[in-house]
Amino acid sequence: MRSGTLGIGAALGVGAIALAMAPLAAAAAPAVTPTTATISFDCGAYGSGSATLTATQDGTSATISLSTSAITAPIPISAGSVSSVLTMTNADSSTVTFSGDSNPDIPAGSAVSTGPLAGTVQSGDSLQASSLQVTVFGVTATCTATSAQSPGPFVF
Template identity: 70%
Template structure:
């Protein structure tokens, strides 16, 4: 009967495990990321006001979300959570458009800026999205805002 040297079997096992792990990591897809994660721009909402907006984007595969807070619209009364319906329109790759929408918001105290999102949409790798307009509906009243500046530091790239 052949005797195995101590440690030699353990070394072979460790080597096999290390090679298998490296191969698995090499085949794993890279985690999707959107850059920049946050951008700012200016909105003009007509009668409702104008001001800056902050957009925060996240991505999970082909699903993406954008949350928005803007000083362009302030709430004259307290608004309960999940009662603001919003649609954010963005240029897609410089020519077409896409929309992110949803009815999700934190509770908004009277006199506070409107925050909405996450708004949901679909993306593909390489999409470049830049906000152009925002529609917010609260208690049946619609405020339509147009972007008056480009996103800074630039469009979202998914």
């Protein structure tokens, strides 16, 4: 009988600790919502099309990776050859830039993928992509957003 009482007491103690720590775990893990969004870009002579953006957040540091059919690779592009700057407009009309020169291998004829692009955000920032510059082999394509992000802006 004594071992049954000890088991129940231990289980209740573990449960109480888990409940007490749950709010701390939730507060310590800031999250961006949504984590994925789509938008359309017009890149002038380089083309136009949709883009998928994926965001992550760790405190005030955030990253965005994107793939866009607005720009396709005319020849194979090796990893680390694409330099990109994504400008995002905040709800208060200020802008935040995300930049980087990371990309996977991109086969000829495929959509350009870039990221993670790094940027700094503040709690409550509500960011929507407004422009994108992609530089490959010294040639820069400048793209302008032609639609709103769906399902909506990234809220950090």
